[in-house]
Amino acid sequence: MQNNKNFSIEEKLVALTWLQHVNSKIDKIHILRGELPKEVQELEDEITGLNNRIIKTEEEINGINDYINEKLEAIKNSKNLIAKYEKQSDNVKNNREFEAINKEIEVQNLDIKLFEKNIRDANQDLGEDIQQLDLTKKKVSELNAILKIKKEKLNETIDKTSKQESELKSYLDQARSQIENTLLLSSDRIRKNFNNGLAVVKIERDACAGCFNAVPAQRQSEIRMHKKIIICENCGRILVDNSIIEQLASKSEQLEKKLESLK
Numbered sequence: 001m002q003n004n005k006n007f008s009i010e011e012k013l014v015a016l017t018w019l020q021h022v023n024s025k026i027d028k029i030h031i032l033r034g035e036l037p038k039e040v041q042e043l044e045d046e047i048t049g050l051n052n053r054i055i056k057t058e059e060e061i062n063g064i065n066d067y068i069n070e071k072l073e074a075i076k077n078s079k080n081l082i083a084k085y086e087k088q089s090d091n092v093k094n095n096r097e098f099e100a101i102n103k104e105i106e107v108q109n110l111d112i113k114l115f116e117k118n119i120r121d122a123n124q125d126l127g128e129d130i131q132q133l134d135l136t137k138k139k140v141s142e143l144n145a146i147l148k149i150k151k152e153k154l155n156e157t158i159d160k161t162s163k164q165e166s167e168l169k170s171y172l173d174q175a176r177s178q179i180e181n182t183l184l185l186s187s188d189r190i191r192k193n194f195n196n197g198l199a200v201v202k203i204e205r206d207a208c209a210g211c212f213n214a215v216p217a218q219r220q221s222e223i224r225m226h227k228k229i230i231i232c233e234n235c236g237r238i239l240v241d242n243s244i245i246e247q248l249a250s251k252s253e254q255l256e257k258k259l260e261s262l263k
Helices: 009-033 036-088 095-177 182-190 217-225 242-246 249-261
Strands: 198-203 238-240
Touching: 009 095, 009 182, 009 198, 009 238, 009 242, 009 249, 036 095, 095 249, 182 238, 198 242, 242 249
Parallel strands: 198 238
Antiparallel strands: none
């Protein structure tokens, strides 16, 4: 629940700086894990896609086999009809009947040739699908082996840092509860704007420690007065002076000791 106490600007700056400190600690853990979570997810997505392709290819193979069996059955039927017509031709009474029977036999022979072509074409498609299926299964096997290794590495890293991350998240929840919603939303928005996640930075050598642009002396004086929250005119980060950082020195040291004990 949000703390409803009316904090001074200095107290708000301290709270925002502490929030940034905790967020940065969590960010370092995520950096330690590197690209592994993303790589694992991408591999899992790719394997899922390939498995779907395997299912689709197997369905196509089954369909082709059914089609070939249908054509083989059709050839069998045509040959039966030819045998029947040839038997009938032995008992024809005139040329008209003989020509009609020969016509039927010719039609069935043409059908057989067409069915045989259909089967050849289908067998070619079948061979290509079987080859593709074998390649896809081989690819899935290779990716599963890679995925297993990456998961093991990721789990190992998570195991090493999970206690620290869990502890930091409890600190984060507490820190967020001490900041009013409008400031919290602003801090979150600024963090999302930068890859390093820095929303609050101090003045270093007369410059913003976030973008390294010079901060005018008058601006620095206003920052030290803690009368209002001041942002960098160049990058938009919240600027604080060393006195704010110093107020958190003891608290930061205690957090470091706590994290060290969880290794």
